[in-house]
Amino acid sequence: LRREDVAAAHRVPSFQKKKTPSLIVQFGSRMTRDQWIAKAKELRDLTANSINKNFPRSRVFISEHLTxxxxxxxxxxxxxxxxxxxxxxxxxxxxxxxxxxxxxxxxxxxxxxxxxxxx
Known part of the structure; x- marks a missing residue:
């Protein structure tokens, strides 16, 4: 992931106090978004560490942000x-x-x- 691929990113608070807030990422293009979603579906056991080596090995779920x-x-x-x-x-x-x-x-x-x- 390159910096120019991300247009905006922010956390959305969860109603569950112990849960880490979800991270919403707006990609710079639909093509980039679609590539990330497709790759996430391929890799069932995706971790934050596989995205960036500085992140923990916690599991990551990637999907479209819905209204x-x-x-x-x-x-x-x-x-x-x-x-x-x-x-x-x-x-x-x-x-x-x-x-x-x-x-x-x-x-x-x-x-x-x-x-x-x-x-």
């Missing part, structure tokens, strides 16, 4: 899809998608009303 509304929509979509046996739910660029099975077409979920149409 509160998108977080709720993603959580409810996961609940609904689990209940009806759909296999995949994910978020990309702030949009929620789901898919019943490997070979099937993905469905974009734009609102809680869309969940009623999933069967």
């Amino acid at each position: 509160p509304e998108s977080k709720v929509l993603l959580a409810r979509t996961k609940e609904k899809c689990r209940a009806i046996g759909w296999k995949y739910v994910w978020c990309r660029e702030g949009k929620v998608f789901c898919r019943r099975a490997d070979e099937e077409k993905c469905v974009r979920v734009d609102s809680l009303d869309d969940l009623a149409e999933l069967k």
Whole structure:
């Protein structure tokens, strides 16, 4: 990671007092952001030390930062899809998608009303 890859970075306090606050990073380009997210998915056991040798060996989770509304929509979509046996739910660029099975077409979920149409 180079300094010019990061446009801004800040911590967001957690409601859990003992938890280290999340670090929000705004990348300079979508391409850089997408590369980091893709690499993080590849490396399941990512640690802070693997990003920078000066950091501790604590585990790191990398994902898109979602608006509160998108977080709720993603959580409810996961609940609904689990209940009806759909296999995949994910978020990309702030949009929620789901898919019943490997070979099937993905469905974009734009609102809680869309969940009623999933069967």
